[in-house]
Amino acid sequence: MEIYTFDARNIIVWNVIKSSFEMNPVEMHKEIIDAFEQTKEQLKKTGVSYDKFKNVLVPNKDKHEACFIFDSQRTVNSVSYGTEIFNHILPEIMKIQNAAVFYGDILCGHSRDVQIRMCTEFYNKINRTDRINFQHSRQYFAVYVNNLSARNIQIIDKSLENCVSYVGFADLTFSCFLKDVVASCIGQGFIKIGNKIFVSTPFDDIDNGHGYIPFDCDQYPVDIFGVEDIYFGSFLSYKIQRRYVDSDNEDQFWGLNAVTTTPTILAGYDIEIEDNKYDYLMQKKGGSLSITGLNAMTKNELIKVLKSQINTNYIFNISFSKEFDCLKFATLVEIYCGKIRRKYLAAFQVKKEKKTLRLISMY
Numbered sequence: 001m002e003i004y005t006f007d008a009r010n011i012i013v014w015n016v017i018k019s020s021f022e023m024n025p026v027e028m029h030k031e032i033i034d035a036f037e038q039t040k041e042q043l044k045k046t047g048v049s050y051d052k053f054k055n056v057l058v059p060n061k062d063k064h065e066a067c068f069i070f071d072s073q074r075t076v077n078s079v080s081y082g083t084e085i086f087n088h089i090l091p092e093i094m095k096i097q098n099a100a101v102f103y104g105d106i107l108c109g110h111s112r113d114v115q116i117r118m119c120t121e122f123y124n125k126i127n128r129t130d131r132i133n134f135q136h137s138r139q140y141f142a143v144y145v146n147n148l149s150a151r152n153i154q155i156i157d158k159s160l161e162n163c164v165s166y167v168g169f170a171d172l173t174f175s176c177f178l179k180d181v182v183a184s185c186i187g188q189g190f191i192k193i194g195n196k197i198f199v200s201t202p203f204d205d206i207d208n209g210h211g212y213i214p215f216d217c218d219q220y221p222v223d224i225f226g227v228e229d230i231y232f233g234s235f236l237s238y239k240i241q242r243r244y245v246d247s248d249n250e251d252q253f254w255g256l257n258a259v260t261t262t263p264t265i266l267a268g269y270d271i272e273i274e275d276n277k278y279d280y281l282m283q284k285k286g287g288s289l290s291i292t293g294l295n296a297m298t299k300n301e302l303i304k305v306l307k308s309q310i311n312t313n314y315i316f317n318i319s320f321s322k323e324f325d326c327l328k329f330a331t332l333v334e335i336y337c338g339k340i341r342r343k344y345l346a347a348f349q350v351k352k353e354k355k356t357l358r359l360i361s362m363y
Helices: 013-021 025-044 050-057 081-093 112-125 150-159 177-185 229-235 248-257 275-284 286-290 299-309
Strands: 064-071 098-105 140-148 166-171 187-193 196-201 223-228 270-272 316-321 326-337 340-351 356-362
Touching: 013 025, 013 229, 025 050, 025 223, 025 229, 025 248, 050 098, 050 140, 050 187, 064 081, 064 150, 064 177, 081 098, 081 140, 081 150, 098 177, 112 166, 112 177, 140 150, 150 166, 196 229, 223 229, 248 326, 270 299, 275 286, 275 299, 275 356, 286 340, 299 326
Parallel strands: 196 223, 270 356
Antiparallel strands: 064 140, 064 166, 098 140, 098 187, 187 196, 316 326, 326 340, 340 356
């Protein structure tokens, strides 16, 4: 069994179920798997299988993520400015084949220090600094889109040139303070797979299978489907990477509990790289590793780098094989070398008896 992603970071219902009914990991695993099967059943009725969501739910090291920022104080309608803003950006989003789309106001701390840092981030990260009139972060409305090419970003940016409220975009493919803030304060609005849009829908409204988004999509050749909110939030939520905090250990734990009855918290686990695996990486993957100098590292140095990163990213492609008693997951590793930044996809096997993570692949 493989689950692309499981979100217990934003969906607290699993903790509520566990504490309310005093369930152990075996019982919780059954509850999660039942919910997963229900998710796949609801998707089946739409004609789009779960596997079609992989490119949207799993971070792609070769794709970009961008945040398009608008000044709500410059909109004509100060009450429903979100709708007005989406009328400008929606035509280009509809041209993207597969993507997760987030939107909302940038609400973060009100302290002077936080706002000064946010203002600095705006000037450092946004491409059009001449449009910034920063007073407070809450004046800004963000539309965040994943799974983009650099060309996609340029096209969207160009299409918004004449939009008065448009400030500019920030390429948030890599970690930064602005990405931390955006990940914490805006929610996923919908997922687009081909000509179908999927949205979180309350249980009471799920019977007809149709979903609703608060924007006019009648002019676009798309169908909108609702997925029950607990299923959508747990299994169809792309987790924007943000700075890892201790509470995220629980998110990892729940992700592993989704595929096994014996989950564990990965913090404190050592990294294991077998000699033949290290030799293979250096010989076969040396070209990509050389970009950030990883090819010049000894095995112990590489282990140190991976260990420092393992609890700074989220896990995905989580799977468990009963036949081989093999629990696996993947994560993205961000490496900086001077001004060069690169992401590598690393897959690990969890060896609970040794409290080690055995490196399976890295590229």
